[in-house]
Amino acid sequence: xxxxxxxxxxxxxxxxxVLKGEDMGExxxxxxxxxSELRELLETSVMAREALAVQPSPEFRERARQQxxxxxxxxxxxxxxxxxxxxxxxxxxxxxxxxxxxxxxxGSSTVLASVSSMPGQALYGVKHAAESARVALTPSKAxxxxxxxxxxxxxxxxxxxxxxxxxxGQVQQVTNDLNAYLDRIAELNGGVAQNAWxxxxxxxxxxxxxxxxxxxxxxxxxxxxxxxxxxxxxETAKSAQSPPPPIVVTIPPRAAxxxxxxxxxxxPGPAEEKGITTQIPPVVVSxxxxxxxxxKARMSFQAxxxxxxxxxxxxxxxxxAKLALLKAIAVSQSGYExxxxxxxxxx
Amino acid sequence: xxxxxxxxxxxxxxxRQAFARLYEANFDRIFxxxxxxxxxxEEAEDLTQQVFLNALRSIxxxxxxxxxxxxxxxxxxxxxxxxYLRKKTRRPxxxxxxxxxxxxxxxxxxxxxxxxxxxELSRAxxxxxxxxxxxxxxxxxGGLSIEETARAMRKNPGAIKALQHAAVLALRKLLVVRxxxxxxx
Numbered sequence: 001x002x003x004x005x006x007x008x009x010x011x012x013x014x015x016x017x018v019l020k021g022e023d024m025g026e027x028x029x030x031x032x033x034x035x036s037e038l039r040e041l042l043e044t045s046v047m048a049r050e051a052l053a054v055q056p057s058p059e060f061r062e063r064a065r066q067q068x069x070x071x072x073x074x075x076x077x078x079x080x081x082x083x084x085x086x087x088x089x090x091x092x093x094x095x096x097x098x099x100x101x102x103x104x105x106x107g108s109s110t111v112l113a114s115v116s117s118m119p120g121q122a123l124y125g126v127k128h129a130a131e132s133a134r135v136a137l138t139p140s141k142a143x144x145x146x147x148x149x150x151x152x153x154x155x156x157x158x159x160x161x162x163x164x165x166x167x168x169g170q171v172q173q174v175t176n177d178l179n180a181y182l183d184r185i186a187e188l189n190g191g192v193a194q195n196a197w198x199x200x201x202x203x204x205x206x207x208x209x210x211x212x213x214x215x216x217x218x219x220x221x222x223x224x225x226x227x228x229x230x231x232x233x234x235e236t237a238k239s240a241q242s243p244p245p246p247i248v249v250t251i252p253p254r255a256a257x258x259x260x261x262x263x264x265x266x267x268p269g270p271a272e273e274k275g276i277t278t279q280i281p282p283v284v285v286s287x288x289x290x291x292x293x294x295x296k297a298r299m300s301f302q303a304x305x306x307x308x309x310x311x312x313x314x315x316x317x318x319x320x321a322k323l324a325l326l327k328a329i330a331v332s333q334s335g336y337e338x339x340x341x342x343x344x345x346x347x
Numbered sequence: 348x349x350x351x352x353x354x355x356x357x358x359x360x361x362x363r364q365a366f367a368r369l370y371e372a373n374f375d376r377i378f379x380x381x382x383x384x385x386x387x388x389e390e391a392e393d394l395t396q397q398v399f400l401n402a403l404r405s406i407x408x409x410x411x412x413x414x415x416x417x418x419x420x421x422x423x424x425x426x427x428x429x430x431y432l433r434k435k436t437r438r439p440x441x442x443x444x445x446x447x448x449x450x451x452x453x454x455x456x457x458x459x460x461x462x463x464x465x466x467e468l469s470r471a472x473x474x475x476x477x478x479x480x481x482x483x484x485x486x487x488x489g490g491l492s493i494e495e496t497a498r499a500m501r502k503n504p505g506a507i508k509a510l511q512h513a514a515v516l517a518l519r520k521l522l523v524v525r526x527x528x529x530x531x532x
Contacts, residue, residue, distance in 0.1 A: 008505075008512040012493060015511075041512070044519040045487070051463040052488050056378045056392060064396045068370060071400055072363045169364035 007034055011041050018042055019049065066180050069173065070132070073125040118161045119170040141188045142291045145343075148188075149299055152181040152335075156306040159328045160313040163321040171324035175331050182335030185299075189292075189342040296343040303336035355416045359409050366406060369416070370399055377424050379488040384428050384480070386469030394431055398424045418499035421489055425481070425499075463522070471521050479514035482507060 014027035024046070028038045056064075114123035114130060131151055138144050155178040162170035310329045317325050357365035377398055382391035401423050409419055463471075472480045478500070485496045493511075497504045 008508040011512050011515070012508045040519055041515050044515050044522065047463050047522075048468055048483065048487050048515075048518065051465045051468040052379050052383060054379060054382060054388075054465050055375060056395070060392045061374070064374070064392070064399070065370075067396060068367070068399055068403065071403055072366065075403065076363070169367075173364065173367065 007037065010034055011038060014038055014042055015045055018046065062180065062183070065176060069176065070128070073128045076125040119158050119174055120162075120165075120167065142295070145185045145188050145295055148181045148185050149295060149302065149339075152178055152185075152339075153302050153306065155181065156310065156332060159325070160309060163313050163317045163325045163328075166318035166321045168321050168324040171321055171328055175324070175328040178328070179331045179335050182332075182339045185339040186342040189344075292343045292345060296340055299336060299340050299343065303332075303340065306332055306336070352411065355409075355411060358406055359411070361407060366403060373417070373420055374399070376489045377420065380421065380424055380484050381428060382465060383469050383472065383484050383488040385431065386466050386473075390431070394424075394427050398427050401427065415495060415498055417489075417491060417495055421485060421491070421499045471518055474521055475514055475517050478510055479517060482510040483514050483518070486511060 010031050014024075014031075017027050018024050024039070024042050028035050028042070031038060114126035117123040117127050131147075135144055135147055138147060155174050158174045159171055159178065162174060307329070310325065310332060314322060314325050314329065354365050354368060358369055374395070378391060378395040381394045381398070382388060385391055385394070398420070402420055405423070409416070472483055475483070481500060482496060485491045485499055486493075491499065493504050493507050497507045500507065502510075
């Protein structure tokens with residue numbers, strides 16, 4: 001019995017050392033009377049640990065994360081009576097149905113009131129539930145992608161709001177939402193793997209010369225009449241503007257010999273809030289009559305604008321939010337690139 | 348792993364960010380623990396998510412005194428697995444011989460070939476006693492210390508060391524038996 005107790009202790013000691021990276025032989029040699037048994041036990045343990053060096057798939061990890069956040073949001077707005085009911089792992093459609101039910105229960109006035117809510121505010125969960133319901137009730141891929149593009153824009157605004165308040169956690173959480181929405185746009189189009197710009201004929205890399213180019217002519221608009229440095233974040237600084245010049249988006253061709261497509265986007269009077277666009281400007285695409293091309297043009301415009309806004313927010317963000325904001329900038333850039341690059345061809 | 352008591356208290360008070368951080372810190376090891384115990388990746392993924400949704404539902408009733416958070420979380424996972432197996436009425440009955448795990452364990456030339464994947468390991472551990480299997484799952488898949496394992500299994504650390512030793516010894520014998528079977532084919 002005593003001998004048995006000894007080997008158990010010795011095995012645990014050597015196991016801890018080996019798992020921390022110490023050479024197996026080093027520990028085994030300290031106990032020559034147990035050398036053979038110890039070596040076998042440690043080899044088996046290492047083999048088991050190696051077999052267990054598995055990770056959840058990235059797709060599952062992201063899906064699970066989004067489901068958890070959705071559950072957290074729904075719990076935050078649930079009535080006390082409904083809190084006792086168990087959450088279960090559900091497919092996406094079931095979550096959407098739950099969101100629809102929540103919107104009905106919450107009532108339209110609450111939902112309307114939640115539209116302008118921000119992370120951390122009471123109605124923010126209602127806003128998310130209403131958004132989920134909107135997506136769930138939208139049947140077509142094209143319309144879903146339009147909604148996701150709008151939601152992505154909204155999330156950027158919320159990231160800036162949270163960063164301004166120094167709330168790194170909220171920045172990170174909303175960044176995850178932003179990433180998920182931009183991913184969904186790419187998924188709706190079958191993912192980036194199908195994208196022509198990833199093929200060797202276009203250089204095979206993101207951000208290559210074949211990426212869409214956005215030409216924004218200098219804005220010949222009068223200076224804002226309200227100072228942008230005025231304080232409260234809810235205060236708006238509006239300016240009278242002359243109609244802005246059109247923005248030209250050049251979309252590279254699918255085949256090397258084909259001509260590039262030019263889409264002209266006319267942006268009427270952007271509403272600005274402390275330099276942050278609060279509404280996605282309506283766009284008019286002159287040609288071609290292709291909803292994907294329109295969305296692509298709109299998202300290219302959004303991507304450029306949001307990148308500039310996030311960068312500006314970084315400059316003035318409190319130190320505790322800077323790291324999270326840097327990640328948000330990276331996620332936004334790569335997410336928009338991926339989404340935009342997936343928008344090729346027809347729905 | 349040292350537990351962040353402040354973070355856990357925040358999560359118990361309903362702080363979403365705190366719970367999200369606990370989720371991120373424990374997600375992989377709960378997944379590995381479940382994967383080892385049921386041997387099926389897809390089922391393990393579903394159960395992993397269910398564990399955290401159950402934890403989210405129950406977190407406000409968690410009391411820090413007495414039970415560490417990790418022990419509490421792994422108990423939820425354990426109960427989830429028990430429910431799952433009961434519903435599936437799946438009881439593994441034999442260790443299947445897998446020819447991809449070869450060789451004489453004492454022969455250094457064959458050591459490099461001695462490989463085990465998680466499904467094979469899962470099947471092998473089904474031949475151990477329940478307590479032995481639980482110790483291996485918590486220690487090797489969950490990454491819990493001897494003390495944390497002892498709290499999760501409501502035993503003392505000495506008993507856990509004894510179980511761990513017995514479990515690895517039994518696992519070794521099972522693998523050698525399998526190796527012998529492969530050699531005689």
